[in-house]
Amino acid sequence: MARKDDLIVGLDIGTTKICAIVGERTENGVDIIGTGTHISKGLRKGVVIDIDATVQSIKMAVEEAEMMADCEISSVYAGIAGGHIRGFNSHGVVALKDREVRQSDIRRVIDAAKAVAIPMDREVIHVIPQEFVIDEQDGIREPLGMSGVRLESKIHIVTAAVTSAQNIVKSCNKAGLNVIDIVLEPLASAQAVLASDERDLGVCMIYIGGGTTDIAVFADGSINNTSVLGLGGYHLTNDIAVGLRTPFDEAERIKKQFGVASARYLASDDVLTVPSVGGRRPREVSRKILCEIIEPRAEEILSLARQEIVRSGLDDKIPSGLVLTGGASALAGLSELAEEIFEAPVRIGTPTNVGGLLDVVRSPMYATGVGLVGYGYSQESGRFKGFRIRDESIFGRVKQRMRDWFYTEFA
Numbered sequence: 001m002a003r004k005d006d007l008i009v010g011l012d013i014g015t016t017k018i019c020a021i022v023g024e025r026t027e028n029g030v031d032i033i034g035t036g037t038h039i040s041k042g043l044r045k046g047v048v049i050d051i052d053a054t055v056q057s058i059k060m061a062v063e064e065a066e067m068m069a070d071c072e073i074s075s076v077y078a079g080i081a082g083g084h085i086r087g088f089n090s091h092g093v094v095a096l097k098d099r100e101v102r103q104s105d106i107r108r109v110i111d112a113a114k115a116v117a118i119p120m121d122r123e124v125i126h127v128i129p130q131e132f133v134i135d136e137q138d139g140i141r142e143p144l145g146m147s148g149v150r151l152e153s154k155i156h157i158v159t160a161a162v163t164s165a166q167n168i169v170k171s172c173n174k175a176g177l178n179v180i181d182i183v184l185e186p187l188a189s190a191q192a193v194l195a196s197d198e199r200d201l202g203v204c205m206i207y208i209g210g211g212t213t214d215i216a217v218f219a220d221g222s223i224n225n226t227s228v229l230g231l232g233g234y235h236l237t238n239d240i241a242v243g244l245r246t247p248f249d250e251a252e253r254i255k256k257q258f259g260v261a262s263a264r265y266l267a268s269d270d271v272l273t274v275p276s277v278g279g280r281r282p283r284e285v286s287r288k289i290l291c292e293i294i295e296p297r298a299e300e301i302l303s304l305a306r307q308e309i310v311r312s313g314l315d316d317k318i319p320s321g322l323v324l325t326g327g328a329s330a331l332a333g334l335s336e337l338a339e340e341i342f343e344a345p346v347r348i349g350t351p352t353n354v355g356g357l358l359d360v361v362r363s364p365m366y367a368t369g370v371g372l373v374g375y376g377y378s379q380e381s382g383r384f385k386g387f388r389i390r391d392e393s394i395f396g397r398v399k400q401r402m403r404d405w406f407y408t409e410f411a
């Protein structure tokens, strides 16, 4: 049985599937030793709407992963997504008393940047330093010990709706799991599928899942934009079900088997047999019609992602282009359509950077789960500097608040 201390488990709570990925620490990094996947019934657009259904799916996925890895899972890194996620950049300035940067100055300058009004119903889930500026010198990653009189920090702050974050923790706890940390899904996926040279040059990762599309832009060597759109592969399937008047499950099968992102990419036209609803007889439909149903929605998803990037002023800062990942990125022709819309090079991203059962998880749909393991590993080993300084975790603070309340009430 794998030793408990060596395990790092990522729990991707998606709209389509819940997936537990078990990593084991080794001398050279982390090996994937087990996975468990179960269909997800309790989420809409990335947000938990039915705790009991979510708990059931989590239990099933975790049990399967435990069997495969021959281990017992007690703690996880859980992902969070949904349209309620907001990412924005902020900066802070402090004077250097000793004319040299000390650890306390770094803490102060990050605190200064964090001092923005966050509404009561939102919670900060990540504080990611992008760079430091000392006097006029910018682009500094490691300011400790450097000389100067003025230290400036630039950071990326990610906030989430308090209730959505709490429902994720609650679902995990009810399934008997302790949550070590909540991690923004786009950050986790980026960790799994992006190469470090791409990240340094500037790249945009778009994870198209079932109910959400997650975006993470790395520019100027650090994370610059994170956002989540409430659209995904589910909407493609739903359009096909409505357009072809066929049951949802059939629409899903037809999409995967015959769907192409644009009718223009079809070399020849075939005829498909499409089952009808309500006991009517199946009908013959041209594949071109299917693709004409898919195209506007696929275009909508990609165009909204593009708008988000243009809005944040980063469209000319991503020379490495786009990396598409997530289950729905497997749609034939999607990368070609993205190339047309973004006028940039596009590749499909599958998880790398891990060992072990890489073949089992080498699919875009595992990007988040594998990324969560990678995130956990880098946090615990302190090796990955990407999102190093992290705000205290939500539950830590919730606990602290309860403690404060307890002391003021009963002291």
Ligand SMILES: Nc1ncnc2c1ncn2[C@@H]1O[C@H](COP(=O)(O)OP(=O)(O)O)[C@@H](O)[C@H]1O
Pocket: 013, 014, 015, 016, 017, 018, 040, 208, 209, 210, 211, 212, 232, 233, 234, 237, 252, 255, 256, 259, 326, 327, 328, 329, 330, 331, 332, 364, 365
């Ligand atoms: N071969 C495929 N072609 C097109 N779409 C696919 C294919 N495989 C999976 N999908 C779609 O991917 C979506 C699920 O994405 P995934 O990343 O696994 O899930 P989640 O929503 O849980 O993040 C579904 O909408 C599914 O229809």
Ligand SMILES: [Mg+2]
Pocket: 012, 013, 014, 015, 209, 210, 368
């Ligand atoms: Mg997902």
